[in-house]
Amino acid sequence: MGHQPDYRCSLCSKERARADLLAKKVSFITLGARGKTVQSRTAGWICVHCLADGQDEHWNIEKYDSPGMRNAEEVAAEAALKRRQKRTDEVEETA
Ligand SMILES: [Zn+2]
Missing domain, CATH: 1.20.5 (Single alpha-helices involved in coiled-coils or other helix-helix interfaces)
Structure with a gap:
């Protein structure tokens, strides 16, 4: 019996179908046209239901005026x- 990954939303903690989850990634990138990623991490898995309900604080954020x-x-x-x-x-x- 293989290991069953636990596809759970980081916000609502509900088990979701893999297709209903998105990996939320955070990247630290140097400024400039040729920005270089210094560090990138997965902050969590967010389900489409939470995104639709506005539960993620970063989903609807304005584009950063760079x-x-x-x-x-x-x-x-x-x-x-x-x-x-x-x-x-x-x-x-x-x-
Ligand atoms: Zn959720």
Whole structure:
């Protein structure tokens, strides 16, 4: 008799069909276009039912606004906008 793996969700602890589970992985990657994975771990197995119910705090997280993924023009434009906003704020404060 072989070992039967226990396909259990890390959140709800219920036994699930293998097809209903996803491995949740956490990766630590250096910044930059050629990011290198320093460490990667499986944080748990999450079932599709928990994902559908919004039980996983990271499933619906906003995409991270990574400066490394934007081009130089976009970053420069944003910096200019922030400078203008800062001046406007200063004017409003003194008014
Ligand atoms: Zn679950």
